[in-house]
Amino acid sequence: MTINRRDFLKAAGVTSGMVLLGDPMHGLRALAQSGAANDLGIYREANMNWDQLAGEKITVLLSPAHYFTKFRELTPQFTELTGIEVEFDVIPPKEMRDKAVLDFTAGTKLYATHTADPMFLPLYVANGWIDPIETYHSDASLTDRAWYDIDDVVPLWRAADSVNGDLYALPSEGEVTIHIYRRDLYEANGLAVPTTLAELRDTASALNGTQANLAGMAFRGFRGAGQNMYIWPSLFRSFGGEWFDANGNPQVNSAAGIDSLSYYVDMMNSFAPAGVENWNWPEIMEAFAGGNVAQYIDSNSTASIIENPANSSVAGNVGYQRWPLGPAGKRVTSIWNWALPINAQLPERQRKATWLYIQWLTSRPTQLRSAMYRETPEAVVRTGVNRLSLWASPEYRELVEFTPDYADVVLTSLREDTDADWRPRLPEWPNIGEVMALAIQSALVGQKTPEAALEEANQELRRILG
């Protein structure tokens, strides 16, 4: 689907009109959306020729999410700047990923780039499906390095998008998991914010059932490499677990593995709502917004929904904290970003055009404009801009000031609370993720004990990696 310039301007006009009717932040958004926000001068400050590939056409594969809607609606500015036409295919994440892999394996060259799962990049690289970013980034005719300022892109997300030290994609939007809790319930029950996972269990126990239909805690229970295998690895690592021993053999059946899985199973079975086995983040978020879950650990991006009074009965009563410390004395958060790689099978001019698009989309001006952009008056704000400088800037902080320290909690988590290898980043990841997700859920629903589930999973991992 393409959005032409006229549609975009119409939409921008409508929203900026609404903004002017008494929104406290209208000055800021008016700047971002009206005249100045359409100004291409800020891009032309870069010492490079943006329209050197005019007439090229690329297709981008996206998953449906509000931030991609914002990028899509700003893309006419890119076309005006470069003369490169951009088309979009939008399909849900799992199908999107399958389609991207099929495109690569079949060599159909349909998609110039897609919103990739960073955990899939080692697989792409092992097969030679994507190009190193440095090829384009170090080409002075294609990039003004000082203007683009790649070091400003959140280092942890860049690390997650690198394979063996080389960058293969750039983050367009990202997230980090944090502890999200009901401040009002904590106060009413005289609870202190937990600093360790053991204390977290105590608060869950104290809050569970204090009101009708109130569950004490929830983690993701749904089976999948990006669902329960997104949260449990953080527990595993903060219990001191390591994926591989010195010889490179998997060791998820270690004491840390069993203890962390037992902790997860115990927390879920004791305090989580019925049916949590099939819950992914949207279900947790909705239950929390409806006042049925007292706290959860999940993506910081859920804040933009639970703080919206139109959709949430708990808006304004929410607190945010970094992950509690595990028994090993460290916090390990889970991170994610939508990574944009360059399809190596395309003709050279298209690959260059793709780089220009990725560069434009991940640049500071576009990141800010998309953060300020509202596709509808009630649109959700972006909580995952990729630039450290934006996280430090007053105008962006004001936008995400759900609590005075929200931005700091997110930023500190991103800086200190994990490394890119908190999950095993190997070409075999899809297979590993599937095996682990099944083991975690089998233990959760009592089909197997944590010991048995992890023992089996470890054997399976040995077979896969052998």
Add this chain to the structure above:
Amino acid sequence: MLREGKGTEMTETGIQAAIRKRPSSRMARAERRFAWTMLAPSLVVLLVVSTIPLIVLIGMSFYTIELTQAWKNGFAGVSNYVRMLNDGRFLSSLGVTAVYTTATVFLQVAIGLGLALALSGNFPGRNLLRTAILLPMILAPVVVGLSWRTLLLTPRYGLIDFLSEAIGLGSRSWLGDPSWALTSVIVIHTWQWTPFAFLVFTAAIAALPTEPFEAARLDRASPWQTFVHITLPLLRPAIVIVVIFRSMIALRAFAAIFAATGGGPGSATEILNLYAYRTSFTSFSLGYGAALATTLLLVTVAISVVFFRVRQRA
């Protein structure tokens, strides 16, 4: 098509013999050419979308094709099939498939037959009721899976969970508890596809001869005797047809389970079809996935052959 040799236990009918003995005239050849011309488009489509992929699939099952470990790829002989014998997840999926297929087919036949008999008489509102019974069948299985998961079975908010609590059975995680999940997906499948059995049985009952029933009435047979000794034997061909169709469909059920449980919790509802799908498209082990799919195909063909034999005897 006529078969030589082994097939001759069936006596040839006069017409078949006549066709065989007809001299091949030019007109016959022209007719045959015309027939092939008319058939060609469908044959080509069938070849492209069905036969060739099937042959490729069977071929792939003898190779190691790991998208995530391209260096392992190569001819694998029967090793994919040997691996299955020691694959706990495969054996478990085979068990789930057997339970799922047997239970859904049995329930569909029993309930479908019951409904068809109950609605075979004449009473006001019969047509409306018949139409209502057919409705689940016209829904897309994905929609069925999702609706059951969200509207009916969600703990605390779902209609069925609400009813269960109201009659004192308590709230359950119908799709999250391994001991209930398989039952739940069996109920979902039965709910959606019993109308098919109902439809076939209704047609079969309408076509039953009236004489045996009149004779039974004259002999003062009880309703149960009439059912067991007359209705059931007369309906046997219809029952066998329903069993064949529904087994083939149940064996390769996918969408409703995928939407309702995704094969979970754990592997409680992971039928062979889902496991093959996950192996190919989540783990990207295309060779092993193809072997699993081929095995499912063989099981389906074997079961169908058995049932068709039964039907020929019926």
